[in-house]
Amino acid sequence: MAVPIWNESFSVKVKRCDEDHKKLLDIIQRLHDSVIARHGEIDTKAILAELVDYTETHFKTEEGMLEQTKFPGLERHCQQHETFKAKLEELKQSMEYAPGDTPMAILQYLKNWLVRHIKMVDCQYSAHLNANGIH
């Protein structure tokens, strides 16, 4: 499962969000590599915890910007974030109850979700935030 490295095609034209997206893609790649290389439960769980934390931080930041600028699609956007968080929680639970048996299907889902979300959903706020002075 190759996770794409961030490039300009992922840009949402808001620096802080681009930086966050780079980091999230990187963490998912590291999580995947750790599972494949069987680096051990402790390492893998640490990376997963990093993903959970950073996801929370990023979603809060992004939603804050959208709320502050009264983005019309805010509610739908937040619902999408909740879907990702629920799936992430599912992954966390699976790894908790069956360490060493990481469900790759969920990991794949998270990667696909993130790529699609950045390119097809996040990019919808670019013009709106830029017009409100957020770049």
Ligand code: FEO
């Ligand atoms: Fe960048 Fe909507 O997450």
